[in-house]
Amino acid sequence: MSVKQASAEYKATVQEKLGEKFNIIAGDMENVRASGAIDGALMNGQSAPDFTLPDAFGKQVSLKALLAKGPVVISFYRGEWCPFCNLELRGLQEALPNIEALGATLIAISPEKPDHGIVATEKSKLTFPVLSDFGNAVARQFGIVFQVGNELQAFSKNVFKNDIALRNGEDSYELPVPATYVIDTAGVICFTHVDVDYMIGRAEPDEVVAALASLK
Known part of the structure; x- marks a missing residue:
């Protein structure tokens, strides 16, 4: 099953469970887009x-240092608390042998503190590095940072018991839009996938592998 198919199925489950309250999540995504x-x-x-x-x-x-060895794949994700991010990370883990066979390195980046990176690594059995981007400093350089709306902040804390300020170690309530980049050995971006829809707007691992193959 593709990442997008798995994500669409999970989205339907969340939507059914939350009912009208799902509009808080959907509305925040649209606010970010607008x-x-x-x-x-x-x-x-x-x-x-x-x-x-x-x-x-x-x-x-x-x-x-990574580019000195070959191309690099970067996956920016919101945090290990995000089930849609975990679906994508697991999909990339499955594709890792093909990525490495093409001489590339895969890394994932989130604004969470390193201890949550350990949780993400263990939860999804990841064998590639999970990096901690405090304050979204690197994500900001890539131009993919947004602020979670006040309504969704409260909803997340009250309903999901998830306070990203505690997880990230700072209270900006900013996150990266999920994004996937392939960077060639000259440091130039040759594949980009950035989508505000963090539920089903994810890059497929096969697309990443194809982008790497095109560099050969």
Whole structure:
């Protein structure tokens, strides 16, 4: 089953469970889309900013060092609390042998503190680095940061018992729009997938593999 199919099925379950309250989530996505928050997102042909971030276990991971070995796939995700992000991460894990066979490295980035990166790694049995981007510093350089609306903040805390300020270690209530990038060894972006619809607007791992194959 594709990531989008699995995500669509889970979305239907959430929608049925929440009923009219689902409109709070859907409305916030539309507000982000209308705000133009990601109009400046980096796209194909642009250079990716260099960065160094800690992984879940404290090791510093540098984009420049990774690119010295081959292309890099970056998956920006909202947090291990997001079931749709977990579906995507698991899909990428399944595709990892094909990604590595093409000489590429896969990394995932979220604004969560490293201990939540450990949870994400263990929960989805991930064997690629999960990096912690405090304050969305790197995501901001990629132009994909938005702020969660006040209504959804309250809904998330009261209904889902999820306070992203505690998880992220700062109270901006900002998140990255889920985004997938493939960066070639020259540091140039050659595949971009950025979509405000964090439920079903995800890149398929097969698309990522195809983008890497086209570099050969």
